Amino acid sequence: MKFDDVITIKDIAKALNLSTSTVSRALRGRYEISAETKKMVLEYAERMNYRPNLIALSLKEQRSKAIGIVVSEIANNFFSQAINGIESIAYNRGYHVIITQSHESRDREMVNVQHLVSRNVDGLLLSFSCETTDISYLNQLHEKGFPIVQFDRVMEELDTHKVIADNYQGAFHATEHLISQGFRKIGHITSTINLNITRERLQGYKDALQKHGIPYDDELVKHCNRGGMIYDEVEEAVESLFINKGKIDALFTAGDRLTTVCLSALKNVQNKYKQVGFIGFTNTNLADLFTPPVSVVRQPAFEIGQRATELLIEMIESRKPVTVFEQEVLSSHLIIRDSSKPL
């Protein structure tokens, strides 16, 4: 059904026998308008419940006061918390946010970006999908100086602001912690190597092993390339780590969704959860309800969202093009619970 009878500035102009310009200025509170005209317009607009059409405004002003977000999944503690951080800043600065999900698909991600751009968003906050390796679809946009800030899952070759957690440190400390608890055969389940977070965490894991003289074993690292989107992929990874009985004595998982799905899989696969040391990256609030309570690496999701948004708005509102970009690294937090204590 066609729906179009919302009140516009033209309607007000016609009703009050004024021109649209006058009405516009009255509503904007410009000085050139006489007090009585202004009052008349404001009262009428109020009475008729007038709201400016943001579409028309965007077209005219060439900006929308809206920020586009692309994340892989909102059903992910890290991202939903990050989005809350984003909103907390954006809202106070007068921006609205438009949230989209890539569902770990590069095509969907690209479509979302294009859609957001053709909706005239003033800037983009991006966290890439597992599938994404080729980001040439951003080239043109980026070359023209379109404001983009990457967070969490970032691309080295895309030179814009980046806001991330200290993935390397987080993984290093988590692994070192497991070692300090006496574990020696530490499995690592992570997602695709496409992602910086995977590589950084893997490196932290490796370096911690090396520091303590534990040889690195390729067989103990399993990549779930869809980042936990497909349960079977994760269960298979978990199972394979247990093929030789006692092959691993502890497990370290990277990635929010991956960690929670791993916990399910561990439970389902011969109830292994209680039989290995465990620590994982996750932002769930329920970690201490498990038995044993789960040790986690918690990322400052909210703050990452906030910081990314501050940088983005700074870029949007800067009068001269921003050409020097920074990478901000926020500290993650190791929360030791029982799951990583000696068995």
Added chain:
Amino acid sequence: MKFDDVITIKDIAKALNLSTSTVSRALRGRYEISAETKKMVLEYAERMNYRPNLIALSLKEQRSKAIGIVVSEIANNFFSQAINGIESIAYNRGYHVIITQSHESRDREMVNVQHLVSRNVDGLLLSFSCETTDISYLNQLHEKGFPIVQFDRVMEELDTHKVIADNYQGAFHATEHLISQGFRKIGHITSTINLNITRERLQGYKDALQKHGIPYDDELVKHCNRGGMIYDEVEEAVESLFINKGKIDALFTAGDRLTTVCLSALKNVQNKYKQVGFIGFTNTNLADLFTPPVSVVRQPAFEIGQRATELLIEMIESRKPVTVFEQEVLSSHLIIRDSSKPL
């Protein structure tokens, strides 16, 4: 920084020495355009990576092919799953979705609705906040026949399609289940009575008690009016139920976030979780990782989102105004685990 050099239909027209009309028709594949002109335009557009400006299109066509969503929190399993259901339908029908959060604030909810409307969304999917009692801000919109579908948290007095879970049945069965397991003093933590889901579930709880000859005790029902947004509110409710030692022997919680927060609070308050029978409405996938594994009432969140979207798109695309509205009730699912077994 002002950013505006995206390619438009005018640029193409100028470059190829054509009129914008011709370019537009060529891009739309209209028959009136000669094959060579069409080819020339298409090739140039492709090469310059032309994308139509959806803002301009929306303004012209008076529709945006976008659907606005307002939920209280995306960091809530029910809503994030519902949103995935919404997206699954919308995407296939060529609609984009714009997700906003009210954070359980009526004002924020209203602002979001107004913002979405002034962005020319073609319809709204609404789930109300805890705070909302007065929805007069929707009156004008609704009277004019603007397509709105309510889901989960709905308002009786707003006559549009509604898609909900069988809250009464779910609560009734959950309570009856606890009774069948021998529990008699069953506490109920729920959110504000403003919400239909609260009232329906409370009624289910009451009726189950009555059916089995258990007197209803007002003291055993606690309302967390912010729906679990404020931890202290929940902890207080939990504590108060335990003031008289052994006052309750089981707990039934309504609401996704409320249930998870309650579990935390139960754990924190003298580690009570293992000492009471427990069942709650929640869609978390981690319920069986707790000890004991949590019995839950699981709502068909994904399907609710899907169905609501189907109804909405039907309304949007209907040529005549829709005046007869239906309320669809989808079955929830009782999943019995150990938390509700006799102690």
Added chain:
DNA sequence: TTTATTTATGCAATCGTTCCCGATAACGAT
């Protein structure tokens, strides 16, 4: 050859808003 028809293209209005220019009137100063 003339007229009718088809084919291909351009013009201009439209959507809602803002803002640069002008236009008009009132008023005081000359």
Added chain:
DNA sequence: ATCGTTATCGGGAACGATTGCATAAATAAA
């Protein structure tokens, strides 16, 4: 009476895209 100033307000272009209508050229029919 004329001019300049100031205070108010309107006209119209612009933003990007679509589309009904007009027009031109090319072709077909007479």
